[in-house]
Amino acid sequence: MMKKRQPGFSLIELMVALVLSMLVVIALVQIYIGTRQTNRTQEMQARLTEDGRFALSMLQRLISQAGYRPPSEALAADRLAPDATTPSTKFVLRTKGDGTNIVNCNGAAIASGTDTTLTIQFASSKLSCITSGTTPVTTDWIATQTGGRGTEVVDFQVMYGIDTAAAPNTLADNYRCGGAGVNRDCVADSYVTTLPTGVTSVQIVAVQLCLILRTEMADAGISKASAVKDCSGTNISNSQTDSKLYRQFQSTVLLRNR
Template identity: 50%
Template sequence: MNTSRGFTLIELMVTMAIALVVLLAVSQLYLSSKQTYRVQNMQNHLSEDGRFALSMLQRVIGQAGYRADPTVALATDRISGNSGNSVTVKFAADGTNQIDCDGAVAAAGATTLAVALSSGKLQCGTTDWVAPSGSGGGSEVADFKLQYGIDAVDTIPATPADFGCGANVAGGFKERDCIANSYVSTLTGTQTASQIVAVRACLVLRSEKTDVSISKPTTVNDCAGQAIAGSDTDKKLYRTFHTTIVLRNR
């Protein structure tokens, strides 16, 4: 006679224990993968915002002093240099090749654009280039600093007039060589905006979102190399961007 029997209680308990271990392992793998994806997404967002901001800074500041007719004198106020976290540029747009703060073609005529750090945002006029979204998906500007490259008058002028900057000097030369001798946060003394030939920009972004897996051994530094308070424990990602913009219009 054939007999059959089911699982014993011990066998059932062992099976359930194995199933729970497998389920726990799968759950942990899922949670770990989800957390990794979330942090990578935060990193990508910071990178995209930073690259966009640098691109717009290069395009907008690089327009300073543009005029369709190069024989027209270069405006002495084509760029401001009185602030380390804001800058104003002026140019005469031709209606085709220059852009406005929002990236659209600037209307023909005299144009003034101002870029500044304001309440955790990097703005051009009223357009937010980098700003927190309010829902956790944006980036915050932890620091933004500008330095202006000053082209001082050469002690021994030797730059041909076609390639130099500033006033004409004897022998068909210019008084300056269009190369920055030093970088300053604000103009001082006899320095003038007309001597600015380049702009260095530093941008420190941090994620609006937080993640418990983010651990930093020490604080993150700002553009001046100083510690950003609380950056070691805020569970946010940081990234620093640098660029140098050469002012070609002269």
């Protein structure tokens, strides 16, 4: 009498099913890892964009207001003045508050009629703005974050657009950048990091800004074909292998009513 075959799976069938299950699990894990890495990279890019746009918007607003509402006559000639020692990374803005539109480093309105000096500087890997007063207030527009999820300022450079070419005499009454009787055309003829001999801050009619940010967080999935350049075109040390994201922001700001 023949024995009846018991229902079930053979050893080979079990092994095939196990292998297929393992392949499915591996595929799901890879998808999860890839999605997580993509989300992390997108978060890092979003942080760079947010911080960079905020810093540029503050710089644009403060620089443009420097020539819009002049301070007292004693300060009017230096509404925007490069620092004597580090002009490419530090400059001073002077303006008079109107209680509404003219703001300080924190974006708060400056009291009407108040002469105010604002100092913009890049030092110790920080881009800071200092509001003058009895007790100066320092604002770091880009600060590190808890857990290393913020951004770092890698480089900051300022170039001053100077107006040196004389306008035709027939236009002298229409274009008086720098005060009555000054015959210039209000257009930047060149951009420099240091004012040449004989050129004063009154002749600054525009400012070019370069800001480079880097993520604090590193990600092994980030690779770069070459080193990242700073604002002067020089390779940033270790930038090719540090597994961090970089982004450069640039802007040209015209001074009002120069």
